[in-house]
Amino acid sequence: MEKTDLNSMLLFLSVVDAGSFTLAAERLNMPKANLSRKITQLEANLGITLLQRTTRSQHLTEAGRTYLTYCRQIKEQVELANASVAQALTEVSGELKVGMSVGMGHEILKPVLSQFMRAHPQVNLQLSLLNRRVDVIDEGFDLVIRIGELADSRLIAKRLGSVSRRLYASDTYMKQHGPITSPHELGNHAVLLMSSIQKSEVVRLQNGAQHCDISVVPRMRIDDYVVLKQMVLDGVGTAILPDYMCAQEPQKNVLLPILPHWQLPAVEVYALYPKNRLHIPKVRAFVEFIQGVFTDRLSQPEKV
Template structure:
């Protein structure tokens, strides 16, 4: 049996969790399926599966081989479809990774809209704020804020979000006026926890640049919690406009020092570096590239 077919059968054994289930799907006997996988292991010189009387579990090498095999098979199917001039079917599962705050505030609606357009696609949205290894964790597409990106990926900037200084009307009324960046030293500055930057803020206006050392007694590693702190009048702080633009628009928060700029926060679409992608992945990338820059506080990057 050729290597590609052996890889395909191995992925089905892993996905179905047994030789018997994969054998029934392929209309072959369980011993034949077991022999094929054993022959694949011998040819690789690696044990891919741990076998017991009740279960099959991929080894660490088996997990990595599964992820790569799955992509090879997808690429092959796509290449055949392309060579034969056929349109690949828009179906299957997409695993997407995104930051928690952006996901809860904005992405749920976008993905529900995408699913309504493509009823045979499934999406598994994983929200966390850490930088994940896309291949290791089987992620098809990630949306990342900022310039810290996973290794060995394709990263395409599709939007940016200006950083803005905000406070609640109540906080502004109770505290000294903020007329220049230097005035921030008199204020309780709320910021994101667990990052090495943030205690110093750089503002620019035309050719003028000001660096301010800010201080505050509270830091939190959740953008949504930071948003709540601003609303509660616990202090002032800076955030990507994607996090607070809707509150600025309703007057719940006020933008301070609007004539001063800070470095914008880039937004990237990130995906594993491979030549062929399933049509569902390409379609989602096109959808997100078109729709993300239209969200509140996000803008298409300058040409």
């Protein structure tokens, strides 16, 4: 086995993350042919195929998946080495890959994200809005924002706040179907559920020390809060929504809290990032930014 060029390993990582040689070449600002030749030479040096390539797709081999893990570790060490120098200059720069849910991205981050981008012009942000649990390390994220408990011991969790949730309906729906004065009346109404969170058709509500389990037959199951909220605004039914998504609506008399004193148990929101990642200035700057954003947004007075 010949000596491996570190740059070729990072190029291989870029191709995998981009999903294609064409997109990777564009991001790296280098000819696609040169990039392909580098990866072919890397495979020749290793004596094994890392990527199975066709005209339409590429797939990691088993050896490629193993090799990719070490390439990511090397990239992180390179960034930490560079950060040790940049930190002295408080330079916030470089590629930053962040993931969060679609709903939080639109409702919390979108209105203020330009502030971060203007404050840090040397940062190139790759923001992924998705409603699935990602593998932070294997998928190359610098940081993800997630609801719920931390299960990966390789990650550090920084609490951003607590999300309260309750039932909401549109003013139009309430005028058509009348007020809901008791949790037990929900069974007679069109209920829309967030499928990725509400697995059961039994909704547990609480009012102080009181608890109430309500069985519902969902009119719709949706896996995205943005679409779910729109269905509620359009009068399709009532749904459990995070309060931060509805804070402005009561002022417009469009979206109203139903049974305002009854709500679901609050859930915690965390920023998750690999160990030592906070030492990199770009990551530290974004964590500090979103800490302020979430503290402000999730601490707004409830409008009930």
